[in-house]
Amino acid sequence: MADDDKDLGRFGRFAGPATLILSSLAEGPKHGWALTKDIEAFAAVRLAPGTLYEALNRLEGLGLIEALPSEDRRRPYKLTAAGAAALQEHLARQKQVVEVGLSRLSTRGAT
Amino acid sequence: MTPERRARRLLRWYPTAWRERYGEEFTRLLEDDIRERPRSWHRTVDVARSGLAAQLEQGPLRRSRLVAAGLMLGAALAAAAVLHALVDPHQEVRCPPGVRPQRACALIPGHGWVNPAVLTISLLGLAAAVGVFLSPRLRRLAGTTAILGAGAAAVVWVATSSKPVDPDFGQPVFPPNAWTTAEAVLIALAAVGVAMVVLVSPRLSRLRLAIAGLVLGAALAGASVPHLVHDPGGYCNTFGIPYGGFRGCLHSLGPAWVEPTALALCALAAAGAALLLLAQAATSARRARSSGP
8 A cells, every 4th residue: 555545634534533543542552432532531522433433444444553352342443553653744744834833923923 | 212222223324344344343332422422413413424425435336226315315305395386285376466467476385394295205205215225125115115105296296286277378378398397307206216226126126116117107207298288277387497487377276186187197007016016026925935945
């Protein structure tokens, strides 16, 4: 699979959920409900079940996450090395955008 | 209803392959979500949207089924809309007094929206569309429902037709070209809907259902011609097709029966379709007996 396909920026409307899921999994493996609660806690965003599994399905298909054995009908997912790299790259780009935006805002405020 | 049951119900939006892979864990997540937020329209809409998206990724058969479901629902809603707009026995067309010809008449809907026939047709269409789309086991029922729904629509249409008379222009006010009317479009949509269901239903005898659909569609079309062309009372074209505007409609519309020819054709078509379906059911039962233990 081409590396471009693993660029989260190309996820379209799934980019947001995908970034949140990968960021949550960066802490360690989590199942669907744990992901929902963790994302709600750190991002104040509640991913609806359909949206969550749509993104999980896509991320798993791209090899960015991996399913672990199910426990009590809950299947945890973990971040793969490719997923960690894709998240790292995406967040670095986002950070650059944030820094430029904040810097320009502060310059505008000073004038 | 328990969270488990509600979760299982929501899972039905997804295709079989998806359910096999994610079903257990997804229903568990839904159960947790339902326990925390027992009522959530957002959740239902999200699951439905995501399930439909998963269905669309399943390949051409699913897309065909979606098209068929859309057509059936569209045909049913069109039937309901046409029934409401054209043959609602409670509606009125009000024109300004003393103006000849009356070019600025308004259509007053009356109580058409509570017309049980409109609701019935809409619900039949919805049930058939959902049945076709979601469950292969319901396809037979959905096909039957679609045909019965179209037959019911035809009978209701014939039975509740109102015939306003043009006071200014004499008779007949309706143009002889019946194929340009909304009714013709409706009939074509219904026929296409039935045909699409037949095409995407591998478990049904396609030939027999196709014949049933075609017989029904052709007879409905045939029924519309004497109704529209030879209607001795004329017809008020509330859609403004093709002579533009509401001019020349009566102030109040009275109930009326159309020609026995149209009624007979519709009854014949419904009977023909029912006979074909019964023959299909009998053949299926015979096959099941012969292939049994």
